[in-house]
Amino acid sequence: MNLKLKIWRQKNAQAQGKFVDYTVDNISPDTSFLEMLDILNNNLIKKGEDPIVFDHDCREGICGMCSLHINGHAHGPDTDITTCQLHMRKFKDGDTITIEPWRSRAFPVIKDLAVDRSAYDKILQAGGFVSVSTGGVPDANAIPIPKPDADESMDAAACIGCGACVATCKNGSAMLFVAARVSSLAKLPQGRVEAARRAKAMVAKMDELGFGACTNTGACEAECPKGISIAHIARLNREFLSAKLKD
Amino acid sequence: MIKLDSKAPQGPLAEKWSKHKAEIKVVSPANKRKLDIIVIGTGLGGASAAASLGELGYNVKVFCISDSPRRAHSIAAQGGINAAKNYQNDNDSIFRLFYDTIKGGDYRAREANVYRLAEVSNLIIDQCVAQGVPFAREYGGLLANRSFGGAQVSRTFYARGQTGQQLLLGAYAALNRQIAQGSVKSYPRHEMLELVMVEGKARGIITRNLVTGEIERFGAHAVVLATGGYGNVFFLSTNAMNSNGSAAWQCYKKGAAFANPCFTQIHPTCIPVHGTQQSKLTLMSESLRNDGRIWVPKKKEDVEKIRAKKLKASQIPEEDRDYYLERRYPAFGNLVPRDVASRAAKERCDAGFGVNDTGLAVFLDFSTAIARLGEQTIRERYGNLFQMYEKITDVNPYKEPMTIFPAVHYTMGGIWVDYNLMTTIPGLYAIGEANFSDHGANRLGASALMQGLADGYFVLPYTIGDYLSHEIQSPKVKTDTPEFEAAEKSVKEKIAKLFSIKGKDTVDDLHKKLGHIMWENVGMARTKESLEKAIVEIQALRKEFWVNVNVPGTDKEFNQELEKAIRLADFLELGELMARDGLNRHESCGGHFRVEMQTPEGEAKRDDEDFAYVAAWAYTGTDKEPELVKEPLTFEAVHLAQRNYKD
Numbered sequence: 001m002n003l004k005l006k007i008w009r010q011k012n013a014q015a016q017g018k019f020v021d022y023t024v025d026n027i028s029p030d031t032s033f034l035e036m037l038d039i040l041n042n043n044l045i046k047k048g049e050d051p052i053v054f055d056h057d058c059r060e061g062i063c064g065m066c067s068l069h070i071n072g073h074a075h076g077p078d079t080d081i082t083t084c085q086l087h088m089r090k091f092k093d094g095d096t097i098t099i100e101p102w103r104s105r106a107f108p109v110i111k112d113l114a115v116d117r118s119a120y121d122k123i124l125q126a127g128g129f130v131s132v133s134t135g136g137v138p139d140a141n142a143i144p145i146p147k148p149d150a151d152e153s154m155d156a157a158a159c160i161g162c163g164a165c166v167a168t169c170k171n172g173s174a175m176l177f178v179a180a181r182v183s184s185l186a187k188l189p190q191g192r193v194e195a196a197r198r199a200k201a202m203v204a205k206m207d208e209l210g211f212g213a214c215t216n217t218g219a220c221e222a223e224c225p226k227g228i229s230i231a232h233i234a235r236l237n238r239e240f241l242s243a244k245l246k247d
Numbered sequence: 248m249i250k251l252d253s254k255a256p257q258g259p260l261a262e263k264w265s266k267h268k269a270e271i272k273v274v275s276p277a278n279k280r281k282l283d284i285i286v287i288g289t290g291l292g293g294a295s296a297a298a299s300l301g302e303l304g305y306n307v308k309v310f311c312i313s314d315s316p317r318r319a320h321s322i323a324a325q326g327g328i329n330a331a332k333n334y335q336n337d338n339d340s341i342f343r344l345f346y347d348t349i350k351g352g353d354y355r356a357r358e359a360n361v362y363r364l365a366e367v368s369n370l371i372i373d374q375c376v377a378q379g380v381p382f383a384r385e386y387g388g389l390l391a392n393r394s395f396g397g398a399q400v401s402r403t404f405y406a407r408g409q410t411g412q413q414l415l416l417g418a419y420a421a422l423n424r425q426i427a428q429g430s431v432k433s434y435p436r437h438e439m440l441e442l443v444m445v446e447g448k449a450r451g452i453i454t455r456n457l458v459t460g461e462i463e464r465f466g467a468h469a470v471v472l473a474t475g476g477y478g479n480v481f482f483l484s485t486n487a488m489n490s491n492g493s494a495a496w497q498c499y500k501k502g503a504a505f506a507n508p509c510f511t512q513i514h515p516t517c518i519p520v521h522g523t524q525q526s527k528l529t530l531m532s533e534s535l536r537n538d539g540r541i542w543v544p545k546k547k548e549d550v551e552k553i554r555a556k557k558l559k560a561s562q563i564p565e566e567d568r569d570y571y572l573e574r575r576y577p578a579f580g581n582l583v584p585r586d587v588a589s590r591a592a593k594e595r596c597d598a599g600f601g602v603n604d605t606g607l608a609v610f611l612d613f614s615t616a617i618a619r620l621g622e623q624t625i626r627e628r629y630g631n632l633f634q635m636y637e638k639i640t641d642v643n644p645y646k647e648p649m650t651i652f653p654a655v656h657y658t659m660g661g662i663w664v665d666y667n668l669m670t671t672i673p674g675l676y677a678i679g680e681a682n683f684s685d686h687g688a689n690r691l692g693a694s695a696l697m698q699g700l701a702d703g704y705f706v707l708p709y710t711i712g713d714y715l716s717h718e719i720q721s722p723k724v725k726t727d728t729p730e731f732e733a734a735e736k737s738v739k740e741k742i743a744k745l746f747s748i749k750g751k752d753t754v755d756d757l758h759k760k761l762g763h764i765m766w767e768n769v770g771m772a773r774t775k776e777s778l779e780k781a782i783v784e785i786q787a788l789r790k791e792f793w794v795n796v797n798v799p800g801t802d803k804e805f806n807q808e809l810e811k812a813i814r815l816a817d818f819l820e821l822g823e824l825m826a827r828d829g830l831n832r833h834e835s836c837g838g839h840f841r842v843e844m845q846t847p848e849g850e851a852k853r854d855d856e857d858f859a860y861v862a863a864w865a866y867t868g869t870d871k872e873p874e875l876v877k878e879p880l881t882f883e884a885v886h887l888a889q890r891n892y893k894d
Contacts, residue, residue, distance in 0.1 A: 012804070030521045032639075038526055038755065045753045045799050045808065053805055055314065057487040059527045061635060062412055063318045078638070085638045110458055111805040118435065121315050125427040129420035130379045133302040134295075134704045135370075137377035141334060144388025153381040154406055157413060161317055184381065191379040 001027045001088060004096040005040065007052055010109050013116075017109065019098075029089035033076060034059060034066065036088055054113040059084040061225065064160035067167070068113055069100040074164035074223040082162060082225045102167035106174070106210045117163050119209045120177065127201035128181045130191050149187045156184035158226040165220035165228075171212030176220040178202050179236035180228050186239055196246065199239035249504050249865045251878045254665040255359035260884045261341075264363045267666065268709055272716035279304035282715050283467040283723065285452055287439045287494055289316030291411070291696055292679025293473030294418035295703025301425030303708055305715075308465060309422070310434045310454060312489055312810075317419045320475060320487040321699060324411025325532035325632065326395065327403035328375075328696040330368040335392050339400040341365045346885060348694060351397040351584050352659070352687020353837035353853060354887050355507070357861070357880065359666055360684045367705040368697050372404055374704055378417040382406050393537050395692035397584035397892075403693045408532055408632045414696055418703070437463075438810065439494045440741075441734045442470065442501045442675065449675035450724050453734045455742075457810065460803040462738055464731045466724030469674045469711060472498060473703070476658035476680040478511065480818045480825065481770075482762025484655035485517060485530040491814040492821050495662050495681055503670040504863035504876060506663035506683035508821070509829035512690055512838050513771050514656035515541075515588035518639055518649075519608040528654040529639060531611070532632055533692035536581045538616035538625065539649070541588070542568045543600040543609050553602050560602070560610055560648045571595055579892040586689040586838045586851070587892060589653035593771050594849060596652075603650050612648035653771060657695060659686040659838065660828070663863040663878075667710035668702060671865075674718075676711060678702035683861070688837025742802050745812050750795035754811040757792050761815070761822055764788065769826050774842045775833075781826040789819040824864055824873060831875060834858045846889070855887050 002025045010017030024040050031039075034056050041051035057065040061082040068083045070076035076086040091097065099113065107115040159180035166174050182199045185191025191198075214233060221230045256263040256270075274282065282305050286297040289311040297309040311319060331344040344365040349356060372390070376382065382404050383391040392401040406413040425431040434454070441453040443464070451466035477492030478484040499505045516531045544550050545567050552558035571591055573580045583591075592609050595601070602608050617625050622645055626633070633644050642649075662670050662677035664684050669676050679699040686694065768781035792815065800806045835844040835851035836858070844852045861878040 028522055028524060031524050032526070035524050035526045039524060042753050042755055045797055046751075048799075050800055051808060053807055057313060057318055057489050058320060058323045059488060060323055060529045061638075062323050062409065063313075063320070063487060064322075065313060065318050080634065081638050085635070087639070087641075089641065114805065117314055121317075121423070121433070121435075124420065125423040129424045130377065131424065132374075132377045132421075134299040134374060134421070134708070137373050140332070140372040140376040140382075141389050143376075145384055146388055147384045147386050150381050150384040153379075154383075154413075157381050157406075157416065158409065160412075161315065185379045188379050188381065190377055 001029060001091065001093045003027060003091065006096065006098045008100045009052070009112055012111055013108050027088055029087070031088045032059070032084060033070070033086040033088065034084050052113060053111045056084055061085040062160060064162040067102050067115065067163060069102065069167060071098055074168050075225050080225060080227050082160070102163050104166045104172040106166065106172060107163055119211070120161050120163065122209060123174065123178060123202050123205045124181065126205035127198040130185060131194060143189050145188060153184045153187040156180045156228060156232050159228055160226055162225065164223050164225060166211065168219045168223040169212065170217065170219070171215060173214045174206050174211040175214035175233050175236065176224065176228055176230065178206055179232040182239055183232035183235040186235060195239050196243035199236055200243040203240055248874070249671050249863070249876050251504065251663065251671070251863055251876055252665060253357060253878060254667060255357060256666065260358065260362050263359050264366055271710065271713035274712045274716050274719065276304050278719040280306070282306065282718060283308070284469050284471060284711070285310070285465060285467040286471045286473060287452065288319065288473035288475060288681070289419070289422070290319035290321035290473060290475055290679060291415055291418055291699030292681070292703045293319070294415065294422045295700050296471055296473060296678060296707050297431050298418060298421035298425050299704050299708045300711070301430035304430065307425070307431040308434065308467065309431055310437045310439060312436065312438045312457065314435055316422055316433060316435065317415065319415065320490050321415045321696070322412045323487065324696055325408045325530065326534035327393065327405035327410045327693040328371065328414060329395065329402050329693045330372045330404060330697065331365055331402060332369055332372060334390060335401045337400045339402050343400065344368060344402065347398050348685070348691055349687065349885050350890060351691040352689050353851065353890060354687065354855070354859070354882065354885070355836050355880065356685055356687035358882055358884060363706065364685050364698060364701050367701045370705055371697060371700045375414055375417050378420060380406065380413045380417045393534055394582055396533055396536060396582045396588065397691040399579070405534065408534070408629060411696060414700065418700070440497065440738045440813065442498050443731050443734045444501055444672065445724070445728065445730045448673045451726060451731065453738050458805050460806065462735055464726035464735060466726045468715060468718045468721055468724065469676065471707065472662060472675065472677040472681050473679050474681050476661065477818070477821055478655045478658050480761065480822050481655040481765045482758050483520065483525065483528050485514060485528050488527060491817070493814050493817040495677070496817040496821055498662060498670065498672065498675060500866050501672060502866065503672045503675060504663040504865050505660070505824060506861050506863045507660035507828065508825045508864065509769070509832060509839050510659035510688050510837065511655060511825070512585060512657040512659060513589045513653045515585055515592055515653050516611060516651045517654035518636065519603060519605065519652040529635065530656060531636060531649060531651060533585070535611060535629060535632065538628065539581065539611040539613050540570055540615055541572050541581055541609055541611055542570045543595045543602055545569045547599060550600055550602060554604055560612070561614065561646070576892040578894050583892045584689055584691060589771060590840060592653055608650040608652045610648040611651045613644065614648070617645065657690055659683065659688060659690055663861070667713060668707055669710070669714065674714060676707060678707055688839055741813070742809065745796065745798045745809065746802065748794065748796050748798070750797050752795050753797055754808055754815050757788065757796060758815050758818070760788055761785065761819060765822055769829055772840050772842050773829050775830065778826045778830040782823055785819060785823045785826065792816065792819055827873070828862055828864065831862060832858055850889070
């Protein structure tokens with residue numbers, strides 16, 4: 001396959017960015033999208049040009065490091081996958097592909113296609129944990145947990161923290177990310193204890209860090225590579241409200 | 248000359264750890280507040296250690312190369328974590344887990360360490376459940392288990408096909424709690440480039456801020472290495488793209504012995520290589536072997552038709568299929584250990600029965616399980632793995648069997664540590680995959696997660712106190728000293744040298760060449776000749792690297808090519824040590840298969856007389872042959888025998 005690429009280049013956080021056109025030739029349809037960018041970078045280096053910076057690591061859809069807005073979609077045109085799992089067979093020979101970084105106030109660009117997502121860590125530090133220290137805990141089977149609850153907790157816990165929901169949301173809201181963590185812990189007896197306090201602290205931190213408000217458009221759910229349901233946002237709202245009522 | 252003292256306690260196996268804990272010193276809370284610890288890496292080992300040490304009251308600084316601690320490659324572990332809970336009433340016990348692990352490692356691990364691992368395994372499951380890890384459960388609400396290779400009991404706990412992710416999110420949450428409380432300070436996108444030693448002790452590190460390029464100094468009373476394995480020396484592996492061996496290698500060059508570097512795990516069930524543009528390989532979890540059956544056609548003509556796409560696997564009748572693992576190993580069947588399964592796949596492919604166009608693939612078939620349990624049950628157990636497979640290969644594994652082939656996955660070798668997990672450098676510790684200690688020559692499935700968390704939650708927090716109890720009078724480590732100055736200078740000189748070369752080859756071009764040398768000569772089957780060839784070729788490639796690599800850009804920016812170049816420079820030295828170690832070890836054991844040493848049935852043939860030892864290598868200088876130091880392995884509780892998975 002031969003492809004035309006329009007890629008966002010930006011020297012650093014302060015610099016003005018712009019789209020630059022590139023071409024890549026002889027790409028196999030079985031090549032992954034990031035391998036296609038590897039090939040482009042290898043060519044650029046040989047021509048004495050600066051390679052394109054993009055975040056990536058596990059290349060199997062679980063670490064959450066890769067990002068990229070491809071033709072207007074977070075993680076590209078395929079469903080339920082991350083960019084690293086996208087393969088070139090989803091494109092046609094001769095296509096023009098536009099590649100941008102996540103665009104959101106809370107995720108400033110570091111360079112080219114890499115953004116700073118440390119705000120996510122800060123939200124989780126505000127309360128995304130169960131307050132137990134190592135040791136002195138009961139036997140793992142001491143508290144039975146209904147299978148449907150454990151399954152639902154796992155559904156929410158599948159979030160990889162990639163930021164696609166924020167990048168997709170017109171308000172730049174992190175509600176789906178926050179809800180996934182709050183909901184996953186709230187469905188388990190171990191996490192239930194601090195559920196209301198956790199919801200309040202994480203939402204407050206999200207607001208403080210410049211993420212927008214949720215207006216229930218559902219765009220986040222549609223683009224989430226792990227299929228996290230917005231039903232979890234309803235649970236977060238419930239926890240949040242119950243915390244507020246106690247204030 | 249390095250002296251190895253394992254410090255394994257005397258006394259009966261089952262009492263060693265209790266006895267040792269009673270004898271080692273502890274540090275009072277008031278003194279813990281005065282002590283600084285550096286942890287490098289935030290996978291299961293690093294995150295659990297940093298969190299636990301923070302909880303105890305030490306001042307912890309934790310470093311990772313990713314943008315968040317949660318990205319560490321432990322996140323990609325799929326299948327599960329072992330523990331000797333015996334919840335299934337299938338006669339599991341601490342001893343059985345210990346025995347399976349020692350045997351699975353082909354009797355090349357230290358008994359005392361392995362027993363302790365089995366002993367603390369149960370605490371790990373309790374801890375993870377308390378943190379809110381959503382393990383799979385039965386309808387009664389209790390925890391579910393499944394089986395993994397090398398075991399005849401069901402002792403593996405799991406969270407769908409994302410167990411590593413869930414355990415890491417648990418450890419990361421514990422870490423976040425400590426960061427919020429101020430006991431741990433986190434430094435993401437920082438890479439350790441040098442260890443700093445003062446008066447023979449590890450006292451700090453030099454890092455590069457990967458965003459700004461700034462070279463920074465950090466001092467501490469102890470340094471913990473939790474930087475994972477070095478499988479990426481092969482270029483193509485199931486490791487994450489940024490996983491590397493550089494931190495460990497810098498410690499080796501400062502005096503930490505490197506043990507059993509040739510012990511590499513080739514995992515039997517990975518998606519086969521598709522072409523030369525490929526950047527990495529994807530694992531299909533071992534848990535699939537609970538329900539998947541591995542086979543190739545019995546008839547060559549069927550193989551030909553499949554390769555020509557004239558026949559589908561599902562069209563081959565049962566009697567024409569060779570379920571070779573079930574045939575060769577009736578007692579364990581598809582659940583033999585990884586090294587055995589990988590070699591058996593290679594044997595069939597070498598004999599001409601490989602089932603894709605490259606001839607390097609076998610089938611992993613779920614049709615029997617789907618017929619028995621229904622598609623829905625299979626979807627519940629492995630849904631995300633099946634989805635991942637289909638996205639990569641464009642084949643629906645509910646309809647047609649998966650094709651799989653072995654790939655580099657894990658390194659059992661690593662920095663040598665004693666029973667306290669301390670390296671040969673005082674004050675430097677190595678935990679998780681970064682050390683060599685628990686898996687011998689082959690790691691069993693679902694044991695990496697167990698070891699990372701055992702070291703981080705329940706071993707290091709105890710043993711490090713023994714060392715630090717002697718440091719309570721030591722003041723804060725100052726970084727404006729000649730030792731830090733010299734370490735920073737050497738890092739800056741190395742970086743400047745890389746930029747000055749301005750050669751023609753990209754880092755990836757050279758890395759692919761190294762990977763090819765390693766896979767062909769230090770891969771699944773090794774001979775004296777291939778290992779000698781590898782040493783010569785790696786030395787030549789290393790020379791080529793230092794005159795012909797092209798590192799674009801500058802130092803003072805986000806420069807991913809520079810990161811890769813620094814790591815490859817170290818892989819080009821580490822690869823040679825792996826070959827050297829493999830050459831020295833003239834026996835076959837676990838993942839190390841010397842073609843010259845096999846039984847008439849083609850199984851690995853150990854030489855316990857001459858090689859029942861840990862091969863620890865000490866650095867002697869640039870381009871000089873390293874020194875081999877042996878730690879003899881003595882077995883009190885198990886009887887050394889040819890591994891038998893047949894009956």
